[in-house]
Amino acid sequence: MAISQNITISQIAEKAGVSIATASRVINQPRTVKEETRNRVLLAMKELNCQIKRNTNKILLASFTDFVNPFYSQCIAGMQIAAKRRGYQLFLQQIENAENPSSYDDLINSKLFQGVIFCHNIPSGETFDSLRIKYPIVMCSQYNKDEDIPYVVVDDYNSAKNAVNYLLSVGKKRIAFINSSKNYSYSPLREKGFRDALKASGNPVNDNWIIHLTDIDFNVAFSVATTLLSSCDKPDAIFCASDVYACAALKAAHTLHLSIPEDVAVMGFDNVNLTTMTVPTISTVSQPTYQLGYQSCNLLVDQIEGNPVPNQKIVLATEIVVRSST
Numbered sequence: 001m002a003i004s005q006n007i008t009i010s011q012i013a014e015k016a017g018v019s020i021a022t023a024s025r026v027i028n029q030p031r032t033v034k035e036e037t038r039n040r041v042l043l044a045m046k047e048l049n050c051q052i053k054r055n056t057n058k059i060l061l062a063s064f065t066d067f068v069n070p071f072y073s074q075c076i077a078g079m080q081i082a083a084k085r086r087g088y089q090l091f092l093q094q095i096e097n098a099e100n101p102s103s104y105d106d107l108i109n110s111k112l113f114q115g116v117i118f119c120h121n122i123p124s125g126e127t128f129d130s131l132r133i134k135y136p137i138v139m140c141s142q143y144n145k146d147e148d149i150p151y152v153v154v155d156d157y158n159s160a161k162n163a164v165n166y167l168l169s170v171g172k173k174r175i176a177f178i179n180s181s182k183n184y185s186y187s188p189l190r191e192k193g194f195r196d197a198l199k200a201s202g203n204p205v206n207d208n209w210i211i212h213l214t215d216i217d218f219n220v221a222f223s224v225a226t227t228l229l230s231s232c233d234k235p236d237a238i239f240c241a242s243d244v245y246a247c248a249a250l251k252a253a254h255t256l257h258l259s260i261p262e263d264v265a266v267m268g269f270d271n272v273n274l275t276t277m278t279v280p281t282i283s284t285v286s287q288p289t290y291q292l293g294y295q296s297c298n299l300l301v302d303q304i305e306g307n308p309v310p311n312q313k314i315v316l317a318t319e320i321v322v323r324s325s326t
Contacts, residue, residue, distance in 0.1 A: 007050045008126065009133040016044035021148035024132050032308050060300060061107070062117040062140075063093045069216040069244065070272040071289060072119065075140065078293025079117060086301045088114075095120070099183065101127040108134060115300045118142065121183060136303035140296035141287075142185045143313075150303070150312035152296040156186040159285050159318040160193030163239055163267055166283075166320050168201050172237035172265050176209035176228050178221060178249065179241045187212070190241055190269070209235055213245070221248035229256050229264060236264055237326075243268035243275050246282050250325065265326040280324030288316050 013023040018041060025033050026041040033041075062079055064072055076092065083090040091113070097103050098120040107116070108130045115136040122128050124146050131137060132149070139151035167175055177194045180187050191210065198205045211224050221244065228235060229252055240246040246268030253264050260266060260280055268275055271286035295314055302308075 007045075007048055007133075009129045011048060012041060012044050012050065012133075015048060016041045019148075020129070020132075024148075027133060030306065057112060057114055058088045059113050060088050060090050060115050060117065060297065061093055061113040062090060062297075063095055063107075063119060065095060065098050065120045066216070067092075067094060069242070070274060071141075071216075071242070071270045071287070073272075074289035075119070075293035078290040078295075079140075079297040080293075082294045082297035082301070086298070088301060090297070099123060101125075104131060107131070115304050117296050117300055121185060122147075136300055138296045138300040138303070141292055145185065150299050150314075152292050152299065152314040152316065153186070154287050154292070154316050154318050156189035157193040159269070159287075160190035160239070160241075161197045162193075162318075162320060163269070163285050164194050164197035165201075166322070167237045167239065167265060167267060167326065168197070168203070170261075170265065170326055172326075173203050174206070174209075174235045175203075175237045175239055176206070176211070176235035177239050177241070178211050178213065178224060178245045180212065180216065181214050182212055187241065194239060206235075216242050216244050218244050218248050221245040222252055225249040225252035226255065229253060229258060234264070237261075238264060238266050240266070240268050243270045243272045243282065243284055246284065246325070247274055247278060250278055250280075250282065261324070261326050267326055271321055275321075275323065278325075283323045283326040284321050286319050286321045288318070291316060 009020055009023050013020045023041050026038050030038055060083055080090050095103050101123050104127050117138050117140050119140045121142055121144055128147055137149050139149055141153055143151035143153060179191055195205050213220055225248055238249045240249060246266050249266045253260050258264050266282060268282050268284035271284045275282040275284050
């Protein structure tokens, strides 16, 4: 679904005297809005000479920043199964710079898709408005905290807190954290969980042991872990925001002839297949990645088909998987 170009959702909402989220629902999910409110928005659109253009292609798009991160494989599988069961095709897109508004120009001008699942943050402002007014949108494993958009995520704060509490329970007290970029919505939540768990236990938080990496990159993580573990003042455990980072930390410990988990314990996040292929196998926080993809796709199709969405903010639980690295 799309509307006439040069009209923004903010303009429609302002003229109708409603929120941007309500205007978006009138366009993409009208049956969820009261008739009186719906008519106000439709009247505003008419006065702005704004026409809804409905796309009948049963094609969805899922957008990613990369396909290297193994976390996405089961997520994509869940989306594909859900799309097929609902009678839709799913296309995949890799966006090179998700923070650059111009990266979305082709998508904004496209007439191919009926809705989009974003597995990365979207720039707020005009770009977000343009996308939201053209497509039903769902965010998967990410969300924009300043925008009222449906999402499916895990409880990142408590997941990280539980992971650190587990490391504390096995006698580890000097815990480092290799985190991802602060641009990811989960990154500050996992860091807060990490910090709060250490503070609650009376153990110090060493800010020099909290590292933010730009990408999910094995080689960069290996370099960072090697530096951490080469220091005289080194941690006795490393908690990682990705299993890719955990694999890199494991290799760094082996390279430095450290015993795992006696000298240093390693814990990951995601529970991808890699964690069972290493020696030793890696303890991790298991995300329901298939369900993340499946539920986000179902949520998108529900919007497209005008079905009421009773809970647009879905938060899934995780669990600790204990293996030999801890």
